[in-house]
Amino acid sequence: MAGLIRQRSLSEHGRVALVFAVVNVALFAILDLSQWMGWGGLAAAKSKGVLGVVSEGLVLTSVNLVFGLLVIGGAFLFRVLSRPWATRLVAVAGLSAVFAMPRVLALLEIGTTPTGSLFGLVEGAVGIAAGTVAVGMALFAADLIEQARTEAQRREEEQARAARAVDELQAEEMRIRRMVSDQLHGTLQYRLVTVTAALDQLASDLAGGKETAVADIRRWAEALEEIRETEVRSLSHAVFPAGLEIGAVEAIELMLRRLPTAIATSVELGPRYRSHIAEEQGAALLPVTERLVAVYAVEEAVTNALKHGRARTVRVRAEAYPRQEPGHWVFEVTVDDDGSGPPDPVPPFHGLDRHRSRIESRGGVLELTTNPDGGGRLHFTLPFRREDDTTAAERPGR
């Protein structure tokens, strides 16, 4: 695709150069015609007749046009547009010099032009200069236009990318809204209604002096606690995962701790991330947006490992390292499991694709492979700008 775009832009670049070059050569031919008149070409009408003068003028113009077209043709055969400026100038001047010789000889053949070696030398020099300037300027003009076009194209692409990002954001917001709303209207409401009904029943039982009422009250208090820790928590998790205000790794740890205890879990931090925690007590390394992206990607990996791979062990390794540009870092995460691993070839998992495109739009990479033990391995890198100016304690937490 990139090659196609390049080829098309080159040919357009070439067309522009060709048009300018031909126009320049035509202008040169016209100027040379008026020069010829100055030499006395018109005055020769007395001896040669009008027809003779006109035909000599036409011959002169044709000689100049052919000369110019030869220089242009040679330059294009040499693919002068794809070469650097120094090479371009040398090539065009060289071609002009080569074709200037036959031009001078042809001019000398025309009766109405001056004769002599001085004229030959001067016309030779004029030919070289004219050819070089005509084609050189055409290349320069074509370059300028090409530059403007590329810039406009780049801006267009940038705008398209920004628009895509906004669309993606809106789609994500809608997805979360729909999910939160479904859960609010569905399960949560239903469970709360159940508790309310049970409490009503309990109130009547108490009025009737039922002995097990105390145990029932405790049971329903427990039910409310369950609702808070499951339904309400999963809603708040969808909007903003617990622990995210502290840091990405903390939120990942909390998420793993919610897994059934039959699943063995571990989080290992690389030396750099560890030293960051030790040095910057309480200050998060990743900006909150990147934390969100990372935590949800890990969650997707864990869910797939347990659901599709039937894994019993989940191991998360995280590290952050700086890039060459100051302030630019990369967060790298590997999630290994001991499940059956992804099928080969890896089918397009809808959820994972969403995370992949989110990570890629931030300049990162996400891949799902099989680890050496046969389980699944999700690996991703996520570039970010380090949060140095604000401490986590100063940011809004909720």
Add this chain to the structure above:
Amino acid sequence: MRSIVRVVTTVTRVSIVEDEALMRGMLEEALASHEGVRVVHSVPGVQEARLVITPGSCDVAVLDVNLPDGNGVSLGLQLQRADPRLAIMLLSSEDVMGLFTTVQDQVSKPWSYLSKRSSFARDVLVRAVTATAQGQVVLDPYLVQRSSPRAKTAVAELTPAQFQVLRLVAEGWSNQGVAEQLGINERSVESHLQSIYQRLQIGGEGHNRRVAAVLAFLEQTGRSWRG
């Protein structure tokens, strides 16, 4: 005279950082009702806390995890950096007890954690605050009771009796308290603890081993909730 000196030296000075006024009021009242505890600061946010909680001004800071202008974990780290003798107890309405395992390796004094639900019980709150002030790690009793060992961990290798002892130690009970709770004698508790230290490969002496065992409990257990 002797009794006055004793009271002055054993009073635990507490600072409360909690944004919900009702909850803050409840905490103040519950703690003030105990003669061994004095609430010295009670503020709604990180900024106020940083201003009033100066080094040496209190023994325990009770910090809500979610604060409108920041979070209790970062605030605790900052306060403890300024005053390494300050004890920290985190408070949260949802179960984020795993939140501070990464924190524990970088603090001068291990932290405690209480859920807001448990903090409504006065005796639990006072016991947790005073034990924390004495350098113990206290984990939320309700969540501890719901915890079970995670697969492939050392805690999962403990016998049911040992696990029960470790649970009560994690709740902040002394050996005597554990013995009373389980209806066994203190010597049995001590012997269970020795086996626990051995199984969890905890070396060292006395108090530090107890703290290490509680942290192992925190790291190697999980709680599941019916969906």
